[in-house]
Amino acid sequence: MSKRASGDPAPSELQVVRGEMQPWTDHTTARPALAALLTDVVPANRRTLILGPHAPQQIESVLAHSADVTILVRSVADAQQLGEDFGPCLQVIAGALDGLQGEPYDVIIATDGLDRVLGYDSADLSWTERLAALSHLAAPDAVVVLAVENEFSLLNLLDSRPADERHGDDEWRPLHDDPTRPVSVDQLKAALPWRAEVYADFASRTFIRADVAAASRPGELPTRLAVAALESDDAPLLSPAAEGVDSAARAGLLGSIPTGWLAIAGAGATHDVYAQTAQAVLTADQNLTGWDTTSTIGPAAAPSSAPDGPLSFDPSVVPTTVPSGVSVETVLFRLAAAEDVPAFRKLAADLGEWVTDSRVIVRWDDIVFDGESFAYGVSPWVAQERVEKDDLLAAAWVRFHDRLLGQHRRHPWPPWMLGDDLVSAWLGMSGIEPPEQLQATSPDTVAATAQQVARGKDLAAALDVVLETRAGTVDVRTTLAAAEEAQQELFELKGHVYGLERTLGFRNKAMKTRENRIRELRGQLQKLTTAHDRIRGSRTYAVSRVIFHAAQVRKPKTVARKLARRIRKR
Incomplete structure (x- = not known):
């Protein structure tokens, strides 16, 4: 009605x-x-x-x-x-x-x-x-x-x-x-x-x-x-x-x-x-x-x-029977919290073998794992066209990365590895060859790992939109954690600035010492130049130069005869 x-x-x-x-x-x-x-x-x-x-x-x-x-x-x-x-x-x-x-x-x-x-x-x-x-x-x-x-x-x-x-x-x-x-x-x-x-x-x-x-x-x-x-x-x-x-x-x-x-x-x-x-x-x-x-x-x-985008709703892809079991994401979270990297790597490798080219967007929080095999869950979101296996895995790992860090869960990976590098490492665990690292030719050169996961990021972002994931609302614990992290970073930056200021102070003192020494040397050089000019202009210096040149003559008798001949001719 x-x-x-x-x-x-x-x-x-x-x-x-x-x-x-x-x-x-x-x-x-x-x-x-x-x-x-x-x-x-x-x-x-x-x-x-x-x-x-x-x-x-x-x-x-x-x-x-x-x-x-x-x-x-x-x-x-x-x-x-x-x-x-x-x-x-x-x-x-x-x-x-x-x-x-x-x-x-x-x-x-x-x-x-x-x-x-x-x-x-x-x-x-x-x-x-x-x-x-x-x-x-x-x-x-x-x-x-x-x-x-x-x-x-x-x-x-x-x-x-x-x-x-x-x-x-x-x-x-x-x-x-x-x-x-x-x-x-x-x-x-x-x-x-x-x-x-x-x-x-x-x-x-x-x-x-x-x-x-x-x-x-x-x-x-x-x-x-x-x-x-x-x-x-x-x-x-x-x-x-x-x-x-x-x-x-x-x-x-x-x-x-x-x-x-x-x-x-x-x-x-x-x-x-x-x-x-x-x-x-x-x-x-x-x-x-x-x-x-x-x-x-x-x-x-x-x-x-959801606005028109790269993903569409297709209920026909939802299986009529979903096996009992837990999501792959739950298992991955447990392995990451236990820092069991070998088991995490093995599960990632099994997932890499299971995923194939498809229109269905792969989500680890919807893939069911019963301990031996994997099965699709109830997610009805598909891409407009068939997506390659590498991009599907990249989208799944990007979403897992965001949820792992967004929920502040424990994991064994260091802070400097987070982001595209960590997603690329997970892709490597899933059997995807890592990208070739090329030397950057300009400051705007995109990293190889960023290029590898770019398509996956787009798919993961589109999935967040259709799932109405809260992107603008941040919980207080996340805010406090971000504030504490910012405070720690500020403290470290202050220490770095203090170290730079101290180094600059030492260098400034050293430069002043060198400047004073240069001034002293310039004064001494000026005095020596004045004395040198005064000596070169004296009569004594002129006589000494004549004597010096005369001393350079090897056969003085021959020179004397030549001078006598010239005098007679005159």
């Missing part, structure tokens, strides 16, 4: 109950994975109530199953807009939860939770009291879908903002610090008056069945999808979320740290995992050997926000 188009019947009359708010608006965001889950959960042709603000995608998912749908929102402006968008297909009521009276509903959808269901003049109801009010509106065998925000979520614990600055002025949330709100799966199940199946909600992008999440370990498919969902959130964090997710998964607590939970009561069987992947929604069900996966593209999926 789509929105009302021009020419459709006029919207139904807006109903107003106690607790409406005006002027006010509650913002919503599209959640394709949640819309796909509702498509599987909502039964057909049942009297349905949508409680609280919901995005059009979620409303359309409900309308596709039932013609008798009512939505309750506290904002009059939002109610009027919904009436215009959906027309008579949707009965819109403006008001608060405690002001709604009527016959019980067969289906109640409250995927926005119970935070934004009361108005200005409503009673100050706790979460438990709001749940009781909701249960009064549900039939005995009703299907109820209820979301709960997790105050113990990893993103909430790592959020660098003060608690009073985490919600904007447009989100009136009076339930902060409510002691009756459940903060675990067990507390949520105990608080509900119905027997419910609980899904862990990771940033509204990935929904994982709670028991499946609890059994997932680092590097496995549910954990990888949870990490990808949390890394796409733009909240400023104290430290990278990936490390916390891996630690929680290792302790079996992945289902305890999501941003929220989704409780489903009275519904039939659903998939184990719902995950948003660009234009599609990935669903996965666990089997004895791995996962059965399906990628669905439809109106419930959000259009891709």
